[in-house]
Amino acid sequence: MARKSADGDEEKVSLEHLLKDSKNPLILGHQNADPDAVCSMIAFARLYKTLNPDGTPQLAADDTSRLSNQVLRIFEPEMKVSRTPESGHDLLILLDTNSRFQLGPTLQNITENPSKTIVIDHHEPNPKIDQIAEHQIVREDKSSTCEIMVKIYSDLGVKIDANTANLLLTGMIFDTRRFFYADSETLAAAIELIEAGAEYEKCVRSLLIRPDRSERIARLKAAGRVKVHLIGDWILATSKINAYEASACRGLIDLGADVAIVGGSPAKDIVRFSSRSTRDFFEKTGVSLGSDVMEQLGQIIEGEGGGHANAAGANGKKNFEKAMSRSVELIKGAVEEKTSSDGSST
Numbered sequence: 001m002a003r004k005s006a007d008g009d010e011e012k013v014s015l016e017h018l019l020k021d022s023k024n025p026l027i028l029g030h031q032n033a034d035p036d037a038v039c040s041m042i043a044f045a046r047l048y049k050t051l052n053p054d055g056t057p058q059l060a061a062d063d064t065s066r067l068s069n070q071v072l073r074i075f076e077p078e079m080k081v082s083r084t085p086e087s088g089h090d091l092l093i094l095l096d097t098n099s100r101f102q103l104g105p106t107l108q109n110i111t112e113n114p115s116k117t118i119v120i121d122h123h124e125p126n127p128k129i130d131q132i133a134e135h136q137i138v139r140e141d142k143s144s145t146c147e148i149m150v151k152i153y154s155d156l157g158v159k160i161d162a163n164t165a166n167l168l169l170t171g172m173i174f175d176t177r178r179f180f181y182a183d184s185e186t187l188a189a190a191i192e193l194i195e196a197g198a199e200y201e202k203c204v205r206s207l208l209i210r211p212d213r214s215e216r217i218a219r220l221k222a223a224g225r226v227k228v229h230l231i232g233d234w235i236l237a238t239s240k241i242n243a244y245e246a247s248a249c250r251g252l253i254d255l256g257a258d259v260a261i262v263g264g265s266p267a268k269d270i271v272r273f274s275s276r277s278t279r280d281f282f283e284k285t286g287v288s289l290g291s292d293v294m295e296q297l298g299q300i301i302e303g304e305g306g307g308h309a310n311a312a313g314a315n316g317k318k319n320f321e322k323a324m325s326r327s328v329e330l331i332k333g334a335v336e337e338k339t340s341s342d343g344s345s346t
């Protein structure tokens, strides 16, 4: 594991050592924890208990997604993910997130001791990560945190039990969109999990869910309020909705947009943006929604933004309208800048 020491040199610190030294680690996932977050959190708790049978790990997230709750009901009905963890933990582990902001309002101030914080994640690196955690396992090339967990189990020589294998495979299936995003290592990890007892069909089925009524209404309303912006041949769709912004973005992409940006201000001093783009858009333009759009938007709304190239968001407090029109300019500017410099055109 990479650990940055004071003079900037990287040194190896054993994950095993950190876990064996901890009596009560707190294992955190991002806000509205998705199946990749929840499943990697439980797998991490199991790994910890194997190394430290007397320890008491606690799991926490600022809410878990509806789909995660279904996965938990199927595979781990007894498992508790707290929204209000106890204080006094001697080790923090952040899974499937690398920024304080993504922990959500109730948990973002919890990370205070970088020397006692581990980040395990596959998102675009957060430039301020050193302020949060000295111990980092960040693999942007991996399509899920659960896949990173498979590697960690094997590195530490811990056998994966059948139920943990089900969880890790479910998290991988979710984040890879049923192996749409996968390389040979991803598929090898999946086979390893099936050989450890994971039931592939049961995992796939655990992720089948129809959006609930309010989410479908939000998607339809967002579609009804859509504005279409043409940038060369690309179609950017923007809309406003105060709930299910990410789902509304996916809906607009399904309807035919190359890029979707949906924002809302569900309450005074709360401004949120979500964005999605097709893989084709990113491959042909090189425009990353995380670094080219949402990081700047985060500043405008007096909060923070970031994420993946194809899926990113921002949370803040102010300037909703300004940020909405700025988002269109940012995309336009980034497309023009990046596609003119390499000679290709849209």
Ligand SMILES: [Mn+2]
Pocket (backbone or CB within 6 Å): 036, 037, 096, 122, 143, 144, 145, 175
């Ligand atoms: Mn993930």
